Amino acid sequence: MNLSRSGHRPRLRLKYARIAVALLLAVAGVSVNAASAAEDAPVVPADPLAAYAARIVGDRARTRIVLEFDRKPEIAVRYIGKPDRIVVDLPSTVFTFPQADLEAKGLFRDIRYGSMDADSARLVLTAERPARLVVSEVMANEGGEGFRLVLDAEMVSQQDFEKLVHDQTWTTAIADASAGVQRGDRLAAATPDVSGAFVIAIDAGHGGIDAGAAGAATKTPEKEITLAFARALAERLRGEAGIEAFLVREGDEFLSLSERVTIARQRGANLLVSFHADTLRQNNIRGATVYTISDKASDRMAEDLAERENLSDAVGGVSLSTEPAEVSDILLDLTRRETQAFSISMADSVVKSFEGQVQLINNPHRYAGFRVLQAHDVPSILLELGFLSNKDDEKLLLDPAWRVKIADLLAAAIKRYRVPVVANGG
Numbered sequence: 001m002n003l004s005r006s007g008h009r010p011r012l013r014l015k016y017a018r019i020a021v022a023l024l025l026a027v028a029g030v031s032v033n034a035a036s037a038a039e040d041a042p043v044v045p046a047d048p049l050a051a052y053a054a055r056i057v058g059d060r061a062r063t064r065i066v067l068e069f070d071r072k073p074e075i076a077v078r079y080i081g082k083p084d085r086i087v088v089d090l091p092s093t094v095f096t097f098p099q100a101d102l103e104a105k106g107l108f109r110d111i112r113y114g115s116m117d118a119d120s121a122r123l124v125l126t127a128e129r130p131a132r133l134v135v136s137e138v139m140a141n142e143g144g145e146g147f148r149l150v151l152d153a154e155m156v157s158q159q160d161f162e163k164l165v166h167d168q169t170w171t172t173a174i175a176d177a178s179a180g181v182q183r184g185d186r187l188a189a190a191t192p193d194v195s196g197a198f199v200i201a202i203d204a205g206h207g208g209i210d211a212g213a214a215g216a217a218t219k220t221p222e223k224e225i226t227l228a229f230a231r232a233l234a235e236r237l238r239g240e241a242g243i244e245a246f247l248v249r250e251g252d253e254f255l256s257l258s259e260r261v262t263i264a265r266q267r268g269a270n271l272l273v274s275f276h277a278d279t280l281r282q283n284n285i286r287g288a289t290v291y292t293i294s295d296k297a298s299d300r301m302a303e304d305l306a307e308r309e310n311l312s313d314a315v316g317g318v319s320l321s322t323e324p325a326e327v328s329d330i331l332l333d334l335t336r337r338e339t340q341a342f343s344i345s346m347a348d349s350v351v352k353s354f355e356g357q358v359q360l361i362n363n364p365h366r367y368a369g370f371r372v373l374q375a376h377d378v379p380s381i382l383l384e385l386g387f388l389s390n391k392d393d394e395k396l397l398l399d400p401a402w403r404v405k406i407a408d409l410l411a412a413a414i415k416r417y418r419v420p421v422v423a424n425g426g
Helices: 010-026 158-167 183-188 222-237 257-266 300-310 330-354 391-397 400-423
Strands: 049-058 062-069 076-080 085-091 093-095 108-117 120-127 131-140 147-155 198-204 243-247 271-276 288-293 360-368 380-384
Touching: 076 131, 076 158, 085 131, 085 147, 093 108, 131 158, 147 257, 198 222, 198 257, 222 243, 222 271, 222 400, 243 400, 257 271, 271 400, 288 300, 288 330, 300 360, 330 360, 330 380, 330 400
Parallel strands: 049 093, 198 243, 198 271, 271 380, 288 360
Antiparallel strands: 049 062, 062 147, 076 085, 085 120, 108 120, 131 147, 288 380
């Protein structure tokens, strides 16, 4: 779904919205929306805005809501606990879109909207799990017809949500019209790293209920192997000046693919490295492979592997149909292209470090549509350390000395990659 604009004709919908507003203004005592956040009462808005289209898409880590208006709304955002809610206050607004277009999903278990009085309206998002808005932006629609309000929510811990509630200054939480970003939300967002450190998210594939593959001989689950390698790399990087590394998954826990991406972005990662050790039907194939993301797979093996890895969410009970699509705005597309170029550069650096030191498969840099690599602004690679279906690879994957060697080679690759990236402002 294109989240930056409606799939309908905006001028036609604006026309119908204005007709609906005129009719409502002509009938006093008619409530604007049966699902109002407040008690419905006879309200006759004074020159109200029309919210003529809505859409929502998301999962348990991230959810986006877009509302389209005939004129530019001024908004204010605040957080309320017990139950956890995000409240968006609006000017007087008539909501003319079908209620089904904004049914709760993803991070939210209930969504209500409607008039508060003649001069104001409200959108109330009751969270399924604690969440915050990382984007609350009003922007003009392409072609100059109407405006859209974009609300991007992402998961946070209960402690962080309670801190949002406690620390917010509601009197200053008014939309910054010049920047289109709500001031209180900027203060609530994670503080960016100002130390100049190069931050690396180390992702141990699988975990918890999702055990991944299993060793052909020892039956060792993939989730244990990937965590061991992730810890080894984090330990190896701990002593490197100017580099900070953290584990996306610190123990035997299930994280959806979207959660992994969100955690990396929340922690300000400059690079994500995801460890895996899959199996193949052909047990004679062995060696390491480095993958980057692409809409089109480099080959059938890469395509099949991506399909299997992307099923991790299904194993953990996460519905794939709720995964959010990215926005197709031009600036985001440019960011994605730059990020992909950096990802390819990192993959090439890993291959260079491994050559002559580690067994590599033919064409060791491959690409496919891995969901864990989908962050548009975090360069990411997926490293298949070897194949648990091959007895020689399995033996190495369980060898602590080989694990240390891989960590050393990856550290060298990261340092080689980091220099040009930092020089280019990455």
